[in-house]
Amino acid sequence: MKKITLLPQQKEFSIEEGQTILDAALEAGINYPNRCQVGACAMCLCKKLEGEIEYDLEPLLTDKEQQEGWVFACQATAKSDLVLLLE
Incomplete structure (x- = not known):
């Protein structure tokens, strides 16, 4: 299991292998x-401020948006511990 830290709320939750970030957050x-x-x-x-994610299907994000760290939580899974910003 990996750990996700959600800023600025300072909430932490776990994510299982293959689970989306959104599903793990809702489950928590x-x-x-x-x-x-x-x-x-x-x-x-x-x-995404820290960590690595992956998608089964590439999201509708431009290369620039992906380089800036934007993530679709409903589609992304964690390859490492993550620090995410949700404003």
Whole structure:
């Protein structure tokens, strides 16, 4: 299991192998914004400050957005511990 730290709320939760960030947050009781859960509405968009993620299917993010650290939490899984910014 890996650990995710959500800033600025300073909330921490665990994520299992293959589980999406959004599913892990909701399972931990975190009120994480979401609507479609397929990467279309962008409500779950957050910024990765530390760590590595991966997607089964590449999200609709530009190369620049990905380089800036933007992540669709409903589609991303953790390859390492993560620090995410959700404002």
